[in-house]
Amino acid sequence: MARPTPAATPRMLHPVAWWVWGVGLATAAAHTTNPWLLLLVIAVAGWVVLERREVGALDSFRPFLIIGLFAIGLRVALTILLGNGVPGQVVLVELPQVRLPDWFAGLRLGGPVTLESVVAAGIDGLRLATTLACLGAANGLASPRRLLRYAPATLYDIGTAIVVALTFAPALVDLAGRVRSARRLRGHSGTGVRELARLAVPVLEGALDRSLDLAASMESRGYGRTAVRGRRERIVGSALALSGACGSVAGLFGVMSASSGGWFGLPMLVSGLALLATSLVLGSRRDARTAYRRDPWRAPEWATCALGLLPAVLLVHAEADAWPGITITQVPLDWPPLPALPTLAILAAVLVAWVTPVPPRLARARATTLPARLETA
Amino acid sequence: MIELRGVGVTYAGASRPSLRDVDLRIEEGELVLVVGPTGSGKSTLLRTLNGLVPHFSGGTLTGSVVVGGRDTRAHRPRDLADLVGFVVQDPTSAFVTDTVEDEIAYGMETLGVEPTAMRRRLEETLDIMGLAELRDRSLRELSGGQQQRVSIAAVLAAGPRVLVLDEPTSALDPVAAEEVLSALHRLVHDLGYTVVLAEHRLERVVQHADRIVLVRDGVVSAPLDPAEAMALSPVHPPIVELGRRMGWSPLPLTIRDARRRAGSLRARLAALDDAPAAHAPVKDAASRSLVSVNRLVVRRGTVEALSKVTLGVSAGSVTAVMGRNGAGKSTLLAAMAGQLAATSGEVSVAGSSPRRLAPHDRVRVVGLVPQDSNLLLYADSVAAECRAADRDFAAADGTTRALLARIAGEVDGDQHPRDLSEGQRLALALAIILAGRPQVVLLDEPTRGLDYPAKRRLVGILRDLAAEGHAVIVATHDVELVAEVAQRVIVLAEGEVVVDGPIHEVLTGSPAFAPQVAKILHPLPLLTVDDVSAALVPAS
Numbered sequence: 001m002a003r004p005t006p007a008a009t010p011r012m013l014h015p016v017a018w019w020v021w022g023v024g025l026a027t028a029a030a031h032t033t034n035p036w037l038l039l040l041v042i043a044v045a046g047w048v049v050l051e052r053r054e055v056g057a058l059d060s061f062r063p064f065l066i067i068g069l070f071a072i073g074l075r076v077a078l079t080i081l082l083g084n085g086v087p088g089q090v091v092l093v094e095l096p097q098v099r100l101p102d103w104f105a106g107l108r109l110g111g112p113v114t115l116e117s118v119v120a121a122g123i124d125g126l127r128l129a130t131t132l133a134c135l136g137a138a139n140g141l142a143s144p145r146r147l148l149r150y151a152p153a154t155l156y157d158i159g160t161a162i163v164v165a166l167t168f169a170p171a172l173v174d175l176a177g178r179v180r181s182a183r184r185l186r187g188h189s190g191t192g193v194r195e196l197a198r199l200a201v202p203v204l205e206g207a208l209d210r211s212l213d214l215a216a217s218m219e220s221r222g223y224g225r226t227a228v229r230g231r232r233e234r235i236v237g238s239a240l241a242l243s244g245a246c247g248s249v250a251g252l253f254g255v256m257s258a259s260s261g262g263w264f265g266l267p268m269l270v271s272g273l274a275l276l277a278t279s280l281v282l283g284s285r286r287d288a289r290t291a292y293r294r295d296p297w298r299a300p301e302w303a304t305c306a307l308g309l310l311p312a313v314l315l316v317h318a319e320a321d322a323w324p325g326i327t328i329t330q331v332p333l334d335w336p337p338l339p340a341l342p343t344l345a346i347l348a349a350v351l352v353a354w355v356t357p358v359p360p361r362l363a364r365a366r367a368t369t370l371p372a373r374l375e376t377a
Numbered sequence: 378m379i380e381l382r383g384v385g386v387t388y389a390g391a392s393r394p395s396l397r398d399v400d401l402r403i404e405e406g407e408l409v410l411v412v413g414p415t416g417s418g419k420s421t422l423l424r425t426l427n428g429l430v431p432h433f434s435g436g437t438l439t440g441s442v443v444v445g446g447r448d449t450r451a452h453r454p455r456d457l458a459d460l461v462g463f464v465v466q467d468p469t470s471a472f473v474t475d476t477v478e479d480e481i482a483y484g485m486e487t488l489g490v491e492p493t494a495m496r497r498r499l500e501e502t503l504d505i506m507g508l509a510e511l512r513d514r515s516l517r518e519l520s521g522g523q524q525q526r527v528s529i530a531a532v533l534a535a536g537p538r539v540l541v542l543d544e545p546t547s548a549l550d551p552v553a554a555e556e557v558l559s560a561l562h563r564l565v566h567d568l569g570y571t572v573v574l575a576e577h578r579l580e581r582v583v584q585h586a587d588r589i590v591l592v593r594d595g596v597v598s599a600p601l602d603p604a605e606a607m608a609l610s611p612v613h614p615p616i617v618e619l620g621r622r623m624g625w626s627p628l629p630l631t632i633r634d635a636r637r638r639a640g641s642l643r644a645r646l647a648a649l650d651d652a653p654a655a656h657a658p659v660k661d662a663a664s665r666s667l668v669s670v671n672r673l674v675v676r677r678g679t680v681e682a683l684s685k686v687t688l689g690v691s692a693g694s695v696t697a698v699m700g701r702n703g704a705g706k707s708t709l710l711a712a713m714a715g716q717l718a719a720t721s722g723e724v725s726v727a728g729s730s731p732r733r734l735a736p737h738d739r740v741r742v743v744g745l746v747p748q749d750s751n752l753l754l755y756a757d758s759v760a761a762e763c764r765a766a767d768r769d770f771a772a773a774d775g776t777t778r779a780l781l782a783r784i785a786g787e788v789d790g791d792q793h794p795r796d797l798s799e800g801q802r803l804a805l806a807l808a809i810i811l812a813g814r815p816q817v818v819l820l821d822e823p824t825r826g827l828d829y830p831a832k833r834r835l836v837g838i839l840r841d842l843a844a845e846g847h848a849v850i851v852a853t854h855d856v857e858l859v860a861e862v863a864q865r866v867i868v869l870a871e872g873e874v875v876v877d878g879p880i881h882e883v884l885t886g887s888p889a890f891a892p893q894v895a896k897i898l899h900p901l902p903l904l905t906v907d908d909v910s911a912a913l914v915p916a917s
Contacts, residue, residue: 185810187770198755
């Protein structure tokens with residue numbers, strides 16, 4: 001690979017490149033249970049977000065990380081309460097066991113809590129949290145709305161719906177907060193289950209109002225206008241796209257999960273992708289939409305994709321070949337090693353913080369604060 | 378350009394039509410103002426112009442609406458997008474993208490404008506609306522006035538010939554509103570656009586209008602000459618009220634014209650000895666202090682929303698808090714109501730810190746009517762809402778209902794709170810808060826969406842509250858309301874108190890915050906039409 005020129009001129013990186021990079025890292029994380037590697041992935045994602053998130057862009061890395069921490073906590077708490085079937089030897093604490101009726105076979109409530117089962121649950125949670133952090137990073141680096149611009153016409157309607165829904169969730173949280181503080185104006189604490197039930201009505205009503213406003217605005221600005229083609233073509237296009245997407249997902253699942261065997265996965269994936277491609281070609285031929293200022297795709301974009309896909313490919317391969325240190329042994333518990341090659345691959349992903357151009361506003365902000373920083377130093 | 382023939386609109390499930398027998402012709406290159414009380418059918422009329430009614434709203438439309446030769450029966454809003462631009466009241470609810478540039482480009486993208494043409498038009502639009510500096514900013518970072526300008530630019534860039542705007546300035550401070558209106562004025566005069574807009578704050582827009590359409594109970598007048606229309610209209614700004622009382626004809630609509638007419642009135646008023654006494658300073662030093670804020674700092678994220686604010690408010694007074702969008706008005710009120718924690722400094726209301734009181738004790742001391750009064754309402758009928766409020770505040774049964782009746786007259790108890798008019802909903806929220814009998818009553822932007830009669834009723838209520846010994850604090854952009862009701866004005870800028878003084882000193886001296894009567898009668902310290910009448914009565 002030719003050394004990519006670290007773009008001197010600030011510009012936004014192509015959103016597709018950021019998402020390939022983010023999803024690549026997430027895939028890598030999904031294929032290992034080594035906590036060192038997982039933490040490394042989070043650190044890499046966090047560092048790149050710090051270095052390349054545009055000023056004023058939504059900071060979604062942190063909320064996703066918080067959700068991840070919550071997932072770990074939940075996982076561990078459930079394991080302590082219910083156990084997870086990991087046969088451990090080091091008993092941490094013996095909880096009083098509730099005798100369950102016989103037809104609850106296989107379930108237990110309380111009982112001995114082993115270190116091994118808690119660690120296994122924690123690592124499982126960590127893996128989920130890492131995947132979420134990677135998606136949060138991609139979200140913050142390139143907003144899904146920018147990504148939508150590159151969605152082919154056939155998927156544009158569905159894509160818009162998804163993006164509106166995605167960006168709607170934060171608005172809902174915001175609204176819930178405001179309704180809760182308004183509750184306090186009526187002398188309620190705004191906490192507790194009954195209070196939460198009370199919040200539901202105004203929050204949902206407000207949310208509905210907002211989405212109707214947005215829909216009206218999109219409608220009066222011509223959304224969906226170019227999708228008016230022949231009705232039959234539209235149906236054929238959508239059917240192709242949908243079955244293609246289903247096929248690809250099923251195929252991908254087959255390829256990725258080792259247990260179901262790869263035999264049906266690959267043909268499924270290939271035919272699914274072929275269907276999808278056909279529908280996209282059919283759709284884009286009739287796409288009358290135009291795009292304002294398409295982001296260019298240059299060396300930094302290629303490099304970003306490569307650096308994201310490298311750890312993904314390596315770890316998928318490593319897991320399949322059972323390299324040491326990728327899937328750690330839970331019983332007996334041992335400090336996991338740090339496998340050299342995967343570590344290097346994940347570390348390489350942080351290079352995007354150097355090979356990609358700085359977003360314009362961030363560059364300006366740095367240009368104005370840097371001299372001041374130097375002076376004080 | 379726009380032609381409505383025999384239009385009637387009836388929404389699904391409604392017993393009466395919202396619009397009846399509308400025949401209206403609007404010529405190209407006119408700025409037409411739609412005037413009417415709340416709930417009269419203004420919004421419905423606007424929404425028929427690009428087909429949102431009935432295509433989006435449902436209901437039945439009879440007759441025909443033809444815009445630029447296209448009939449809305451055959452064309453959906455999206456098919457009219459290249460002809461009619463529609464700007465909704467709350468710009469944030471209409472944004473589809475994240476940044477200024479993307480938002481402006483969105484409409485052009487859906488219309489399939491050629492990329493090179495799109496670049497050119499985008500640059501032009503940025504210049505016309507004065508947004509070039511903000512082009513790569515995130516929409517969430519902008520002030521209210523800037524957001525409203527972006528939402529106008531976004532529909533403008535798509536190249537429509539008609540712009541329809543529903544209350545474009547109601548959420549804006551006077552200066553930002555002037556910015557938006559002068560941009561619209563430029564579009565009409567320099568570029569020949571046709572603009573149709575509805576607005577409650579007539580004092581801001583009436584001088585820009587070429588024609589006025591009056592709407593009342595679903596009946597729409599023909600486009601009238603503005604002065605003629607104002608002589609008839611039940612809702613009118615103070616300048617018109619003054620002109621009517623003085624018997625000026627034709628009615629002056631701009632401050633300049635009114636000043637020319639008012640020469641003899643000014644001379645007469647100046648000759649009176651006690652003219653400035655219209656706003657007698659209220660028992661200031663004597664009454665006890667209820668609110669004291671000491672070096673209050675509130676930080677929200679990295680921004681210092683309030684920095685070292687110090688002020689005191691006494692019982693029996695009405696104080697107005699003014700300032701630009703984002704100056705910290707709402708933050709100050711929220712801090713006083715104990716909704717927000719102080720980063721440093723302290724707030725004390727009636728001797729205790731509201732933040733430290735439990736919610737059900739706090740509401741006895743300080744009550745806040747939030748900007749969006751919907752946030753306070755949960756029940757599915759007015760009667761149920763009132764009963765719930767009685768329980769919330771442990772008040773005697775029927776307290777809230779009686780308060781509501783006193784504020785808004787009889788309101789049908791079976792109605793859903795969302796079906797109330799803007800003014801009635803505010804009255805309900807205020808009645809709920811007053812059921813707790815708080816010593817300090819805070820209102821955040823209460824006149825948004827209120828017409829003049831509703832505003833007049835609000836003024837009466839606030840005066841009564843002050844007379845009963847409450848301390849009332851109102852955060853608002855509405856200078857005319859302030860002129861009517863407040864004794865003292867605090868102006869915030871960037872989280873700091875810049876001005877704090879008696880109303881006639883603050884309002885008469887300021888070009889942005891002076892009410893119309895003050896501008897007309899400058900340098901006399903009179904602020905409202907009632908002040909003028911009161912000053913004249915002993916003379917005659």
